[in-house]
Amino acid sequence: MQKGYIIYANGMLFGPFPYNGEAQKIGPFPNSPSGYIEFLAVDVTNPTCFAAAKAEAPKCVDPNPCKISNLAIRGLGCNPDGSRRLYINFKYENVLNRLFDVLVDGKIIGTFPLIRLPLEANFKLAQDKDVFKISVCINDSKGCCETQEVKLPCERPCPDLIVDVKQKPCNAGGAFSADLIFKNPTPGPLRIAINGKILDTLEAGKNIFAINGLLGDGVTFFKVELLNLRDTSCKRTVTFGPVKCRNMRITDVWPGDVNLDNTANHFDLLHIGQAFGSKGIARFQPNSWDWKPTPALDWPEIFFDAINYKHADVNGDGEINRLDIEALSFNFGLSHGPFTRPKSLPATDLDPKILVEMPAKGELADSTRFEIPIILGANNQVIKDIYGVAFSVKFDPKLIDPKALTIEVPTSWMGQPQVNLESIFKVYPNEGRIDIAITRTDQNEVSGYGVVAKMKGIIIDLVGRAETKLKTDDAILNRLDGEILPLNTEETAFNIVDAPRAVRPEDLLSGVTVYPNPTNSQLNIASVAGSVTDVKVMALDGKTVVKTFRNSNQLNIDDLRPGMYFLRIQIGQQVFFERVVKQ
Known part of the structure; x- marks a missing residue:
């Protein structure tokens, strides 16, 4: 046998090489997980003659690294044995292995072929916690991983609460319905929710519950949660979908x-x-x-x-x-068939109302410009979780000039115009009606009460005294999901009296000027309408009086907290509302 030696380097064999004193070039080597290359030189004729060495491996950048992206992990409910069913899906690039590992809190709990994606499988997880750090890694590819922290509550199933989902055909609008079919009569009143929204309570002993208006978009999963209200430890979760109802029409x-x-x-x-x-x-x-x-x-x-x-x-x-x-x-106002008024719910005395708030004396002077707040809710009827409101205000066009009538929607508890709030209105002069709608635009509901709009106009010049009314009507209050809430309307009567002096409408076009605004302490009020008789500083709800001034056009608000306030300014028989900012 020819004399010489062979070299083992990280499990790879090179040689044989002659003993000629020359250096040998070996390789290439893949990236070493340990960061080192271990060498073993062995004589080919005498294996007991060997030498070993270790060298630090250079770190080479892989031009096409293995990569995992768009990792999606969802819980699909719990099984009677306590295991959890998971949905796992992700995208991958430049993989050298066709398997992937699923790890929970750093420990491998399963290995699956990539062709099974998207994966639905059962996993035995710890029973004493709900939040897990779940990773997916390409098998035998160090660093080719992606991790998510996932909340997976495992509720105690009720042994007698067995339910199936029966899907019904899609309708023309691309929606479908489904029935929850209970194998046994329900054990107690069940609270039923879908995708986090509570639908209703099913009485004990019932066997079926209908869910309507489900979106058949081919993407949305539907998670139904059942809770026994007599035994709140008795829960069950059912998941179905997605359902694709139709192609585009x-x-x-x-x-x-x-x-x-x-x-x-x-x-x-x-x-x-x-x-x-x-x-x-x-x-x-x-x-x-x-x-x-x-x-x-x-x-x-x-x-x-x-x-x-x-x-x-x-x-x-x-x-x-x-x-x-x-x-x-x-x-606005055009039609292509008979108008079908949107459905509303009948309201009781316990439900909130929308109204036009008149001055305390219930009087307005003729030939003058007015500003009247429109109030939604009250301090004892706070509006909960609403998204929009639509209503009408009816008036007498013989007493209130329709051409001068307008609506201003200020920043209020409902939101900020052109930021997260939009509005629209239209005056119908012949009918003596103004239609108004206000809605949020950021997919967030709000709660509160108070001023939502201001109605501005001019009282027509009259001879003598007249009584008239402003009536809110056809009101709809809705939530983000379209749920309609009951809302009361109200009729407000007031008197139109002779102006105390000759005041022309054009003299009042500028209304009231409040300056400086914003301010640190001092406010000045200027108006061509006359002397200020009463000023109330009100909170943003338009109801709470913070401070009152009388017979003065100079106000000191040094003691108020920084923020935004309304001024209710009375000049003779006229009332104006202005917004001020205390710095």
Whole structure:
């Protein structure tokens, strides 16, 4: 046998090489997990003659590294044996192994082929906690991992609470219904929720519960949670979906008739607010907001009432935003059939109201400009979790000039205009009615009460005294998911009296000036209407009086906390509202 030696390096064999005193070039080597390369040189004729060495391996950058992205992990409920069922999916690039490991808190709990993605499987996890750090790693590929912290509550199943889901056919709007079928009569009143929203309570002994208006978009999973109200440790979770109801359809859109009541009006703003910021398929037609039927492809989303989002894209540019409100204003009042008024709920004395608040004396002077707050709710009837409101105010056009009538929506507890709040209104002079809608646009509900708008106008010049009324009517209060809440309306009577002196409406166009604003302490009030008789500093709710001044046009608010306030300024028989900021 020829004399020489061989070399083992990190398990790779090189050689044989002759003993000629020359250095040998070996390799290439893959990246070493340990950071070192171990060498063993062995004589080919005498294996007991060897030498060993170790060298630090250079760190080479892989030009095409293994990568995991878009990791999605969801709990699909718990099994009677205490195991949890998980949904796992992710994208991968440049893998050298067709297997992946699932690790929980650093320990491998399963290995699966990549072809099983998306994976649904049962896993035995610790029973004493709900939050787990779950990782997926490409098998035998160090560092090719992605990790998420996932909350996986495992509720105690009720042995007699066995339920199946029976899906019903899709409707024309792309929505479907499903029945919960209980194998045994329900053990107690069950609170039923889907995707976090409580639907209803099912009486004990029932065997079926219907869920309507589910979105068949082919993407949404539906998680139904059942809770026995007599034994709150008895819970069960059922997951189904996603369900794909249909392909996209082409149907006509009447630009502005968002809620399909045959008319473009203030009620349509409520749907626009719910979908605000959504994007979809543009109509790609010139002047696509013209009042005519315009063919449009369905968008993937639908409203709570199964109306497709495409109807809220009034101007047809593929995005729901302020431009659609402008297009709605352009078509406001137009119709293409009999008007179908949106449904409202009957209200009781316990429900909140929307009203026009008149001055304390219940009087306004003729030939003068007025500002009257519109109040939603009260300190003993706080509005809970609302998103929008639509209503009308009826007035006598013989006493209040329709041409001068306008609505201002200030910053209030409902939100900030053009930031997270939008509004629309239209005056109908012949009917003596003004239609108004206010909605949030950020998909966040709010709670509170107080001023939501100000009604501004001019009392027509009269001879003598007259009595008139302002009446809120046709009011709808809604939540983000479209749920309608009961809301009372109210009729407010007041007297129109002779102005104490000759004051022309054009003299009052500037109204009242408050300066400086913002201020640290001193406020000055200037008005061509006369001397200030009473000033009330009010909180943003428009109801709580913080401070009162009489017969003075100079106010010192040095003792107030920094923030925003309303001033209720009375000048003779006239009342003005101004907003001030205390720095």
